[in-house]
Amino acid sequence: APLDAFQGKQGSINIAGGTAHISVMKEAAKRIMTVNTDIRISVAGGGSGLGVQQAGEGLVDIGNAGRPLSPEEVEKYGLVSFAFAIDGVAVVLHPENPVTELTSEQVRDIYAGKITNWNEVGGADRAITLYTRDEASGTREVFDGKMLAKGPVVVSANVVPSNGAMKTSVAQDPGAIGYVGIGHIDTTVKAPTVDGMTPSQENAADGSYTITRKLYMNTKGEPQGVVKDFIDYLYTAEGEEIIRASGYIPTGR
Amino acid sequence: MISPDHFPSIVSSAARLADVSVFFGNAKVLHDITLNVPAQGATVLVGRSGSGKTTLLRVFNRLNECLPGSRTAGCATLRLDGRDMDIYGSAFSDPSRLRVRVGMVFQSPDVLPLSIRRNMELPLRHALGLSQASITPRMEEALKEAALWDEVAHRLDTPAETLSGGQQQRLCLARCLAMRPDLLLLDEPTASLDNVASRTIESLLVTLKQRIPVIMVSHSLGQSLRLADRLVLMSAGRIRQCWDRAHGLPDIAQLESLLEAAQEEDACCR
Amino acid sequence: MISPDHFPSIVSSAARLADVSVFFGNAKVLHDITLNVPAQGATVLVGRSGSGKTTLLRVFNRLNECLPGSRTAGCATLRLDGRDMDIYGSAFSDPSRLRVRVGMVFQSPDVLPLSIRRNMELPLRHALGLSQASITPRMEEALKEAALWDEVAHRLDTPAETLSGGQQQRLCLARCLAMRPDLLLLDEPTASLDNVASRTIESLLVTLKQRIPVIMVSHSLGQSLRLADRLVLMSAGRIRQCWDRAHGLPDIAQLESLLEAAQEEDACCR
Amino acid sequence: MKHPQLSLITAWAWFSALVVPAALTALTGVLLVRGHGALGSELFFGNVPALDAMTGRIPVWDGIWPACVGTLSLLGLTMLFALIPGIGCGVYLAAFARPAVRAWLGLALDLLAGIPSIVMGLFGFTLLLTLRRTLLPQTGPSLLLASACLALLVLPVLVTTTRGALEALPRQLSLSSAAMGLGQWATMRRVLLPAAGRGILGGVLLAAGRAAEDTAVIMLTGVVANAGLPAGVTARFEALPFTIFYRSAEYRDATELQQGFAAALVLLALSLSLLAGARMLQLALERRWEGTVVR
């Protein structure tokens, strides 16, 4: 079994960064530590920026990011990236919002503050409340680049610090619009189609939904010891099952 | 020696206590006191420490109620506006309405941490509700009456705490007098002063007691005998003996031996 | 009247001050005091309030140093173990070693908020470092000496604060005596007590002063004259006059007028 | 009425006396209503058997047990670091320091007291970076670092309450002790400290309360969402307040949310029992020092 790789080993793995990754990391860590308590794994969030920063500074062993590393980051820190899953980034609304389809232009205008009421895009007469992510977010970077085409975001948009917090906020606010990794979508929020594309992992995998990104694990230099074992584990069949269960499509190595 | 509820020389009485007892928690501190306070002159309470003098004094302005655990039983009346009022009755459901009519000076000068002027004005304004126009003349008059005006007139706005002990005590007296009380309670007003300062206060009291009935406590037997029109000896929460100047006060030696005799009784209450 | 540094009747002296001045901040509170305290009997300090009596007393156990901003100049010696020791000198770089030899009783009874027993034991154990075995008999002996044993023997473990004022004051005295001091300082030890209680303390002092040299402050002129073997009149931080019982003490009236005369001088120091 | 000012104040006093408890009741009510269902061994240990979880034989990933242990270790370590310097400094300021030292150190402490906890966390983080670049390249965020920063955060509370409690004692108490021949330290140790015990303990309590509830400092210095029981002082750890903060945003389903509410209840209970326990300790200590028997 894949977990046999950890037999008789010991050491610690500290993981932090992208909030989209957490459920995968946690489940993997749980399984590993259950068979071998000598391996200690800690999992934290913080956002992709934190993952890159802390892995770069050597504060964690694996720094997760929901975006590719920039060439400067690779050069400055000597980071090595391991993509392990594909995730789409989808616009999400409150489930009671009647709007079911949007165009990317409408999304851009909404985030730019040109459209301020849902009735301008076929919804009820209700003010739109905007939610965006913090500066360190990989999800935000993908959304800004691929959905908004680097268009502006009004300064009055609420800022939330994680994918989970985004889902929670949108789920509570009838006028909300926000965005999360597709893996986070459940019944508490609703994802409208964008330009006719339905956000789902299948569509993200087969390319019919284009606003996608990969999820990466980053290490400073080539991974060693249990850290390498951990990364390898996520590429085994059992690892891919975990990734799928969290709502992502495994990429394989 | 005469009976406490009948001083022969009494023309009219300023206050009367009938069977008044005071408890602190479960301890009975005053035992069924019956006392008649004449409308003229000074009534002086003497007795060992802890015999209940202060407590008795506080019966007259219901100040015992401000101490935790106290309870007062019995009947106490005060002559106000020509009528005998039950001070523990419904007429004074708010005891502060009684206290503005009864002035009290404590053993140690309790000036407020304010200027001299504000010390005088504060009770007049907020307890009596007087207007500024009537406050200023009252203040001056009271300070003169307490023989303090000349010493403080030029420094009314300095903190009262910068006055000497004797001056502070006279300020407290003046503060009472400005309220135009119907009865004056003095708890060892010269205890914390040196000889010379006490003499000043004493001579003030001699004139004052002509005008306002005074009940005072004194530890100094000499002072008691100098000032008293009536003398009340207390021990262990009871009135032991009363004298009247008209019928002859005891001398110091006599008083001292009486006090000493009371020691045994006090010991058991400790 | 005699000179302060030479009492004719002195056989040997317990303490000597030469040109001692005490400052609080910039204020000079004692001015070049020179005083010779005989090894026998009581030296009583009298004077108006604020004349520096307490401060002078505190010179002998260096307690002024515990008050913020104080400074002492001049020379003070104490006779200990047959030698005259400079108490501000290097022999007492730690003043608490001096203070265990000099007992002090304050004006208001300063019992610690502890049981009676712990009040007695605390200084014996922690200042003298005695063992429990030697503490218990010392405590009993001292309490007997202070005429308190019979009253407290059955309640040694009750809070000392439940004692009466007079009892508390005697407890403080007993606490000092248990330390077997070479000099006893008493600051108005009966000021907060009633006549009878003061008499008890007074009669205690009469026997005590035969054994231990006593320096005491008193506000009561009567008491001063009863107890004093030497009388020192202070005003405005200076010694004005000294008397010796052997050469005749003044009478009360005389003393009072002297005090009153000192008033002007004091007024300028207020 | 003659006193309109008084009636106005009376109305306001009643208003505050009603509105504050009402607000508090509403907030705790939410926790109780939505969280009580999750109180149970599942909340603490997930699906791991309680005994295995407590001994750490099987790591707990879905319960708050590691967070509880983490918070308690953090609290213990913090107090270990803070108590002695805090109380020592308070004593020094109250009795031993020269006036100039007192004024400057007092100012410094007031400034320290005003430092926001996130800034203290930031300090911890910069300290860590500096240490890594210089003396200790292997260090990382840890229980040790977090409790050291927390100790700094609560230090001024300890110092000021100790100092205040000592300075509030009657001056006569120290004069009497000195006159009895007790030295400066003996006076402090035997008389003043015990007499001020109540106030000092109050300060300790306040400090412990802050250490137990703080999130911002540890967020930057070593707390993580999942780590199991603390593996040592140099390892990362879980802590209740952070768990609650994390759950409030990251819950995946209704059960996890309910557990978040329940965790908040647990932290609340922990803090309040700390308060109650200290109060009892205080009464016992006072009785012992006074040497009086109950009658």
Place this chain on the structure above:
Amino acid sequence: MPGNKDRIAGLLLGTAAATVACAVAAVFGFLFLFALPVFTGGQGLAVLGGTWQPETGQFGILPMLAASVCLALSALALGWPLALGLCCSIRGFVPAPLARLLLALLRGMTAFPTVVYGFAALFLLVPFMREAAGRGSGLCWATAALVLALVALPTMVLVMDAGIQQMERRLHLTGAALGFNRRQILVHLVLPACRGNLSAAAALGFGRAIGDTLIPLMLAGNAPQWPHSVFDSIRSLTAHIGLVLATDTHSAAYGSLFVAGCLLLLVNVAVQLALRALPTKNGSSATYGYGA
């Protein structure tokens, strides 16, 4: 020997004090050192600008400073009068049993974790504010200010009450004998004499409100805009630090966080100095004893 003991004790205690002093110096020193490169690196003025838009290279944190100050002041404006009202309640304006209950409640509130307030408010107050405002998300200035007022309340009450209790004990017999009732004593004698405690409580409350991270982070919405309306989403300096810490250690955004930290320190220094400059009689000991 007792003398030696004293010397050793003085030395040890002095060491404790010196440790504390070093710690204070270290905290200030580190933060200023880390903030310095921002200014020497030429980004200084950018950081002290009025717009935060990292995409366009604008890293101004002044809106956050304004938000922090506004938030703290409004929390104080809500909390301080309530604290005063509660003090009045406790000291005689409501029946004694209720007063005792209130005091116990307030003592308990000091042990009430901030995160618990934030969590409960997220599900109770936020939806309510959203409906009340009729716009926005309910995550706004007003929500955070309300909860912060509650957070800062018990400390303020206890500091005020420490002084009031002491003063009342000193003055109540005198006042009563002059014919004041208990409420008049409180209003006319005790409160004026406790001004030191009242302003110390305000300073403490302000410090608590401006220094809190979780409440604004969870409840204020975190939009980096200038505060205009109480229903606006705003970002405090503390929340800003929490949010931006995750960025690249060499970016200007990262540098801004040390400037934010220093700004918070400076505000704190200003409050402390202002408090010291206030003419108070018993101010020096005003903040003490609230733990008792």
